[in-house]
Amino acid sequence: MIDTRNYCGRISPVRLAFIGSLLLSMVAYWSNPILSKDSAFYLDLANTFNAEGFAATLKRYDWPWYPILIAVSHQATSLSSELCAHLWCALFMAGACTVTVACVQRRIESAGYLACLVVLAMPAFNAFRGEILREFGFWFFCLLAIWLAMRWEERPGWLAGVWVQMAVAGSFLFRREALLLVPAMILWQFTDPRWRRDWLRQLQLSALPVVGVVLLGFYLAASGAFAKVGMYWSLVSPENLFVKFAEISGRFAATVLEKYSRDEAGYILFFGFLAVILLKFLKLLGPFLVPMLSKRCWSGAKSLCNTFRLSSLAWGFYLAVLMVFFIQLRFMNSRYTSFLNWLAVPLVVYLLLAFVREYPRLARVVMAVALVVMVDNVVSLSAKKTHYRDAGIWISRNLPTDATVFYDDERIRYYAGRGYSMDQTVTKAMAMSPENAGRYRYFAVEEKADAPWLQGWLTQQNRRVLARFSNAKGAAVLVIGE
Numbered sequence: 452m453i454d455t456r457n458y459c460g461r462i463s464p465v466r467l468a469f470i471g472s473l474l475l476s477m478v479a480y481w482s483n484p485i486l487s488k489d490s491a492f493y494l495d496l497a498n499t500f501n502a503e504g505f506a507a508t509l510k511r512y513d514w515p516w517y518p519i520l521i522a523v524s525h526q527a528t529s530l531s532s533e534l535c536a537h538l539w540c541a542l543f544m545a546g547a548c549t550v551t552v553a554c555v556q557r558r559i560e561s562a563g564y565l566a567c568l569v570v571l572a573m574p575a576f577n578a579f580r581g582e583i584l585r586e587f588g589f590w591f592f593c594l595l596a597i598w599l600a601m602r603w604e605e606r607p608g609w610l611a612g613v614w615v616q617m618a619v620a621g622s623f624l625f626r627r628e629a630l631l632l633v634p635a636m637i638l639w640q641f642t643d644p645r646w647r648r649d650w651l652r653q654l655q656l657s658a659l660p661v662v663g664v665v666l667l668g669f670y671l672a673a674s675g676a677f678a679k680v681g682m683y684w685s686l687v688s689p690e691n692l693f694v695k696f697a698e699i700s701g702r703f704a705a706t707v708l709e710k711y712s713r714d715e716a717g718y719i720l721f722f723g724f725l726a727v728i729l730l731k732f733l734k735l736l737g738p739f740l741v742p743m744l745s746k747r748c749w750s751g752a753k754s755l756c757n758t759f760r761l762s763s764l765a766w767g768f769y770l771a772v773l774m775v776f777f778i779q780l781r782f783m784n785s786r787y788t789s790f791l792n793w794l795a796v797p798l799v800v801y802l803l804l805a806f807v808r809e810y811p812r813l814a815r816v817v818m819a820v821a822l823v824v825m826v827d828n829v830v831s832l833s834a835k836k837t838h839y840r841d842a843g844i845w846i847s848r849n850l851p852t853d854a855t856v857f858y859d860d861e862r863i864r865y866y867a868g869r870g871y872s873m874d875q876t877v878t879k880a881m882a883m884s885p886e887n888a889g890r891y892r893y894f895a896v897e898e899k900a901d902a903p904w905l906q907g908w909l910t911q912q913n914r915r916v917l918a919r920f921s922n923a924k925g926a927a928v929l930v931i932g933e
Contacts (some may be wrong), residue, residue: 464563468552469545471571476541476580479829483581485836488873490583491862495871497532499523516624517585536583543579543587547899548784550591550598551793555800557601558758564799572825573799575735575785575792580829585625589832590793592622596632597761600639603656611653631768639761656697696720696778724777730772731788732795737818739799741813742806759797766794768826834924836862841920842895842928843867849918850932852892857882859896863928888912894931905929 455542462470482730486494496518499867500508503607508515555566571577576590597651599748603611615636622629636656698718704716713718734738756763769790777783792799807814834921843866850856850867858864858880881894882889898905909915914931 463550464556464567465549467564468548468567468570471567472545472548473541475571475577475829476537478546479581480537480541482830483835485840486533486865487582488860488862488863490558491865491871492873493521493583494532494536495583495865497525497536501526501532507545512597514627517588520588521583533583540580540583540587543591544576547587547591547793549578550594551796554594554598554601554759554762555797558757559797559801559804562800562804565803566796568821568825569739569796569800569803571635572737572828573739573792573796573826574737574828575732575734575789577825577828579786579789581831584786586789588625589629590790592618592625593629593632593765593790594793596622597765599665600636600656600761607655609655615656625930628769628772631772633766635765638764642760642764647872677876692775692778699781724774724783727783728773728777728788729789731783731785732791735785735789735792736795736799736900737824738817739803741817742799742802745802745806745809748802748805750805752798753796755801762794762797766791769794834922834926836922837925838897838920838922838926838928839863840866842918842930843885845893845918846893846930849931854892855890856893856895857891857927859898861896883908885911892932893917895928896931897926897928899927900929911916 496508496512496515499511500515500519500522505515505519508518512518520539521532521536523530524530524539528535529540548567551570552563552566556563556870559566574781576586579586596615599611599615599618603615619629619632619636640656686769700720703720704713708716708719733743736743773783773787774785774789803814803817806817839860841862841863846856846867847861847869852869856864856867856869857877857879858875861871861873861875877887879898882891883896894914900916909931914933915931916929918930919927920930
């Protein structure tokens with residue numbers, strides 16, 4: 452067996468996870484100088500809060516607590532909003548890694564350093580380190596709630612129960628899906644014979660949510676916001692879900708399937724959606740998928756899932772949330788599924804530990820690959836989209852602020868200091884069409900200056916290229932005007 456403690460000296464796994472996570476976040480920050488679309492949106496919301504207040508921010512986005520945190524941090528420290536956001540993301544990510552390692556180390560003997568390797572190298576969540584996302588706070592507070600619940604299980608008490616509920620409330624401020632922890636915790640207690648009939652202990656974990664629901668009801672009644680609740684309920688109500696799924700199945704059957712298979716359209720879609728989510732989950736394990744392929748490593752895994760019963764139940768509830776999301780919006784991305792991987796870390800560590808014992812030589816290869824993946828998650832050798840930033844800065848200095856400009860990418864607008872919109876529905880082709888081109892005085896588009904179609908369009912519209920900005924790969928943003 453590989454004794455990982457020999458490689459780590461005297462530093463504890465929990466401390467190593469925290470320090471290692473901060474270092475990786477710092478590398479990711481320096482390696483990714485250009486903001487992602489979501490990052491720019493959150494920062495622009497923070498600017499809106501500082502400039503126009505809460506009402507204007509809420510009008511733009513109905514769950515603005517994370518951008519408000521960035522805005523308040525900027526006001527309190529005088530650091531730039533972008534730097535404040537990156538600092539919060541780094542701290543939340545370090546906290547998530549730390550509490551996850553603490554949870555594993557608490558229940559799986561001598562697995563602390565392997566847990567540290569898993570949380571720092573798994574692509575599912577480490578690949579997002581360079582971005583500014585509310586998921587970081589969601590992950591941290593959810594995992595903190597699970598860790599606090601494990602401590603509460605060992606030493607129940609009202610204060611310990613309140614801390615668990617406060618952590619759930621914290622995660623809810625980042626993503627509403629965090630409410631899945633409430634039924635997961637209730638079911639967790641009801642499936643434990645020790646606490647099934649002890650209603651006092653049940654209240655220790657449910658009193659605050661009950662009070663919160665009552666207070667929320669009073670607030671909604673006073674503000675007249677029940678219509679918003681109705682909108683959210685329409686997304687998750689079983690009746691509406693069945694109607695939506697039947698509609699999608701009917702369309703799928705009519706346009707894709709042969710008539711002999713149309714009766715099975717619902718089954719094909721349901722299990723197809725489920726397969727997509729599970730395949731993403733497995734893909735995002737990275738090199739830690741290898742131990743899952745060994746039948747020997749699964750011995751005792753059922754007992755482990757019972758040991759981490761709360762995480763297992765939360766995993767099932769979150770899978771249901773993803774299915775609802777998939778049915779309603781018909782798309783899925785890695786960022787949404789990554790929380791499944793967080794919840795599966797105890798199982799992954801257990802299987803990796805068994806793999807180390809059964810196949811020590813092959814385990815060395817897996818761990819070496821994991822270290823390479825750890826670096827690959829935060830260091831990108833591809834060309835950065837610096838042309839977006841350069842074009843935005845040029846526009847801010849050279850074009851009138853009241854000019855109508857079409858932005859091929861909203862990040863150009865953000866770097867120009869002119870806001871950011873998530874509701875862009877006009878494509879480049881639409882904006883530059885003969886019917887719409889006259890609506891814009893300037894265009895900031897990603898295109899080759901010598902593209903034949905563009906030369907003809909410039910002549911036809913009596914326009915010219917005012918400036919060109921390219922990145923290391925040669926991709927270019929053209930600023931076009933009269």
